[in-house]
Amino acid sequence: MTTLEDARALDVTDPLGPMRERFALADGVIYLDGNSLGPLPRQTIDRQHDAVTRQWGEDLIRSWNDNDWIGAPQRIGSKIAALIGAKPHEVVVTDSVSVNLFKLIVAAVATQPDRRQIFFLNVNLTTDIYTAGGAAGVLADHIVQTEQADDLADALGPDSALLMLTHVHYKTGARHNMEVLTEKAHDAGALALWDLSHSVGAIPVDLNGCGVDLAVGCGYKYLNGGPGAPAFLYVHEDLQDGLRSPLSGWMGHEAPFEFRDDYAPAPGISRFLCGTPPVLSLLALESGVELFGDTDMAQIATKSAALFDLFADWMDERCENHGLTLVTPRDPARRGSHISYTHPDGWPIIQALIERGVIGDFRAPDILRFGLTPLYTSHEDVWQAVDILGEILDDEIWREPRFSQAKAVT
């Protein structure tokens, strides 16, 4: 039997335990939805106030220089690079994941003119599939094709231009093998583009070590950058000057302040910028990313695995015979940092949990999803969450009509 004391004992020796105090999480809330929206870092309150009142209010237009707003996309990008095995000049913060995917898909395919330019997708975020479809709609003669990972070696061939993959699946939490699949793409002469939205900040990522060509990722999940925080993109240094973004806005120009009529892309990663960035959201992201400077990804990965094992083991004991099925792989190398179960009544069960202060989320049609975020989730949180879920299931509290009525949102 896994006891509350066991969980508390793990918290005592947790090197990341003190990080919890860096977040403004209310007492009585067990927040297991950081994989959807990371919570507010305490330091972000003052930093955002400074961004609004001093940088914008007092320094006004001069802030582009004096507070280096102009350098923020590259500056924050270099901090994210340290979390994903990239060089500082290989990452830039800009736009949304969807917009960045579009840029990289169109730019990458243009470098493969001798190929029939088929995209191979695997189980991806739906927005990735939507974006790829939109890009293919613009690029005549391109086909978006979906394959399963196991069939990839057979499917990839001389016509393949680009392999797009989501590192960690947003529903199941299953993780693809970045090194192996990138190599398969390269063996076929295709480029590899990875979506890190559900892995950056949660598990170790080694883009350079795996030879990854292109990547995108989300700022508002594990990076705790605030709601809808700008996204980032990565382009391997060897590819940067050979790629042209189809979204050629003024911030990606080699000399944006010369206001010339002709477009010349900036050298390096800056050419993937487009319009003026949303500075307030950008600076909130920087604050979130900087918290990682006081940790290391190995500690984070170790705790992620420990939280997962505690959750899964305690679920086996506490919630057995209630119809919940674990859909996340148990092998730490094959998963991210959230754990998912299926249950036909997943929606009302999650609503009942939220009423009890345990915030997980639901993904249609039947997935209960719990983010296990090493920076601020304690082992006791995990134990209590499972125990409360057990009570809700034992007493069939979720069958109360009000839990079926609420509306779903992200």
Add this chain to the structure above:
Amino acid sequence: MTTLEDARALDVTDPLGPMRERFALADGVIYLDGNSLGPLPRQTIDRQHDAVTRQWGEDLIRSWNDNDWIGAPQRIGSKIAALIGAKPHEVVVTDSVSVNLFKLIVAAVATQPDRRQIFFLNVNLTTDIYTAGGAAGVLADHIVQTEQADDLADALGPDSALLMLTHVHYKTGARHNMEVLTEKAHDAGALALWDLSHSVGAIPVDLNGCGVDLAVGCGYKYLNGGPGAPAFLYVHEDLQDGLRSPLSGWMGHEAPFEFRDDYAPAPGISRFLCGTPPVLSLLALESGVELFGDTDMAQIATKSAALFDLFADWMDERCENHGLTLVTPRDPARRGSHISYTHPDGWPIIQALIERGVIGDFRAPDILRFGLTPLYTSHEDVWQAVDILGEILDDEIWREPRFSQAKAVT
């Protein structure tokens, strides 16, 4: 002779005078750069604090419903619609001007398959030209062609798909005749797309009255939405369901929370959304836009014209024989709300002005630009700014070496 007392007398009867107190502008600063970055509305300080600490910090993921983050792009869009002669459901806030232009160009051209699909551009923002070039690069067989307004009637023809125009020119302040040029486009069977970045919130715009098909605009200039605030786009209601954005992200899906694999665009204006919006920047924009609810555009236009006349007349008296040439049309119907002069030493002159607390800006190669923003610029501000410029020119203060050394930014 225009005297300080004349200017003060105009302030006494100015119905917009009390609006000045709604902005957090420091004493001693005459801010004539609101056409580049609008200043901070006082109410935005508390509202942004609430967005950070309560909405994000306490309500967390529930804010998508409970604080209607999910409806913000349409809600703020409908408030902007009231300023530009559009229906509430014809405007949505999303992405940047550059990204929105790309969406609309590609979507519009696809509806004109029987045309050689030439874009006609006129004197536009450089980012508009860059974006059109990027779109043409993606769309095979499309040509971006630049014409002068006077030649448009001859240039537009049966091959024309789209006319793109900037309503007010970012350098000269010259305004195109929206009604006449839109009609010329329509006469040729082309669609008309207007960039309102330098007119929205500064002068009256009547998109519906002029029969405009498509428009984009900026949130961080006259709308005072904060640095890099999200942009907006307008699509005439009759065109919405016939256009498809090439940037098909999940927020533009008809059922974004069903996470289906197939993409089906939302009905109406929402289909032009793409990824998750930067909520903190979005809510700052909403605060700025709401200030306009206590004014009306006729008042704003009247004061804009009065500030312009005062500036131009007083310049003629105070700064004559100093080599400054007015490049903005004097006719109120032919200009926006900023006034521009050329001078071969424009850069050091602007730097000297900034040191004296008069914040205008410089645009290469030789433009001195002053935003005359009716919500917070007083007639006395205008008088003092011109007088200080006169002193700098009389005493040749701008020749001091330090004014030539600073670096240029936006």
